Amino acid sequence: MKQPGTVQLSEEALRIHRDALVLDGHNDLPDRIRSRGYLSLEGFSLEDPPCGFQTDIPRLRKGGVDAQVWVAFVPPEFMRSGEAARVCFEQIDLIHRLLDKHSGTLELALTAGDIEQISGGGKIASLIGVEGGHAIEDSLVLLNEFYRLGARYMTLTHNDTTTWADSSYDRERNGGLSPFGREVVREMNRLGMLVDVSHASDRTVWDALETSGAPVIASHSSARTLCGVRRNLTDELISAIGGSGGIVMVNLFPVFLVPDGVAIETMFFEKSMELKSMDLSPAEYKKAMDAFEKKRPPLPRCPVEVVADHLEQIIRVAGIDHVGIGSDFDGIPFGPDQVPDVSGFPYITQTLMDRGYGEQEIRNVLGGNFLRVLREAEKCREH
Numbered sequence: 001m002k003q004p005g006t007v008q009l010s011e012e013a014l015r016i017h018r019d020a021l022v023l024d025g026h027n028d029l030p031d032r033i034r035s036r037g038y039l040s041l042e043g044f045s046l047e048d049p050p051c052g053f054q055t056d057i058p059r060l061r062k063g064g065v066d067a068q069v070w071v072a073f074v075p076p077e078f079m080r081s082g083e084a085a086r087v088c089f090e091q092i093d094l095i096h097r098l099l100d101k102h103s104g105t106l107e108l109a110l111t112a113g114d115i116e117q118i119s120g121g122g123k124i125a126s127l128i129g130v131e132g133g134h135a136i137e138d139s140l141v142l143l144n145e146f147y148r149l150g151a152r153y154m155t156l157t158h159n160d161t162t163t164w165a166d167s168s169y170d171r172e173r174n175g176g177l178s179p180f181g182r183e184v185v186r187e188m189n190r191l192g193m194l195v196d197v198s199h200a201s202d203r204t205v206w207d208a209l210e211t212s213g214a215p216v217i218a219s220h221s222s223a224r225t226l227c228g229v230r231r232n233l234t235d236e237l238i239s240a241i242g243g244s245g246g247i248v249m250v251n252l253f254p255v256f257l258v259p260d261g262v263a264i265e266t267m268f269f270e271k272s273m274e275l276k277s278m279d280l281s282p283a284e285y286k287k288a289m290d291a292f293e294k295k296r297p298p299l300p301r302c303p304v305e306v307v308a309d310h311l312e313q314i315i316r317v318a319g320i321d322h323v324g325i326g327s328d329f330d331g332i333p334f335g336p337d338q339v340p341d342v343s344g345f346p347y348i349t350q351t352l353m354d355r356g357y358g359e360q361e362i363r364n365v366l367g368g369n370f371l372r373v374l375r376e377a378e379k380c381r382e383h
Helices: 011-019 029-037 057-062 084-101 112-120 140-148 179-191 200-212 237-242 260-275 282-295 305-318 342-354 359-382
Strands: 025-027 067-071 107-109 124-131 151-155 194-197 217-218 247-249 321-325
Touching: 011 359, 025 124, 025 321, 025 342, 025 359, 029 067, 029 084, 029 179, 057 112, 057 342, 067 084, 067 112, 067 151, 084 107, 084 124, 084 140, 112 124, 112 359, 124 282, 140 151, 140 179, 179 194, 179 200, 179 260, 194 359, 200 237, 217 237, 237 247, 247 359, 260 282, 260 305, 305 321, 305 342, 321 359, 342 359
Parallel strands: 025 067, 067 124, 107 124, 124 151, 151 194, 194 217, 217 247, 247 321
Antiparallel strands: none
């Protein structure tokens, strides 16, 4: 019997999910591997990883994931210590070695066509994203190098404002994008690299939209109308991203999905700002934040239907062609009920079906929209 607040999978939803291209736009597994001490991958297998991970091959298969963006995340404390580029190179190298180690299941995808060909052949198409524009250390040469190594999007900021782009979790210093920041966006357009505005301040998002000649994406952001945290997007920004031809990919962390998350996020923001003023090493900053995490109130949880609420809000504002899913798994402590890890994606399909969306609409949300946006970026590169 169906329990209150639970979603039951139907055969039709499973069929739609199985037949669709399911693409998750943001997974932080590489950083989780690094932070757990497996940077060399010795003793680590994605077939059977140690406890505490939200991603492995059996669960990717159970979740019907056909394509995954693996993120080379550079914690912003490495910008303050001058090690950002090195950490990014290490993360990208780790992704390549992870794909080599599991070459029977995972394969690098560099284009939209690659995604279709690889997933059509039964493997999981694996893209690379860079999270944190500080990784380029103010160098377009490094940006080009990350692209050459396979990165197909870059998140302009993380939780720290850079010398050229303001973050939603830090003080504004550039009024959005600096002139060099606009140059970065134009160079990304030239390369065919997607401009990702998750984590950026509102003004930075507006400047990116004004500057970019290609569709802009938010790889893991939700709707601020429903949950008023800083890193979610206003309806006006969502509409403008849709107007650029881009997409907003909903983050699955309950703190960014339910109103109760605002108080928690405010505590995090205030503590982070306090620590940033103390000139700590990356290790010291992490230790202090870990201590804060142990003392803060419990994090809110939510049912999977709340994910559908955010998807629907974006659909209402920008249209069915401008929304997707960017889970943030292995970068968040837990997901919504019934979607605790990468195995749970079929429940999102079921919630959309239960709300009356047709098969083609669901296919667009699950991956078709991202495929279209990547193709558009590739066209900009060609011209």
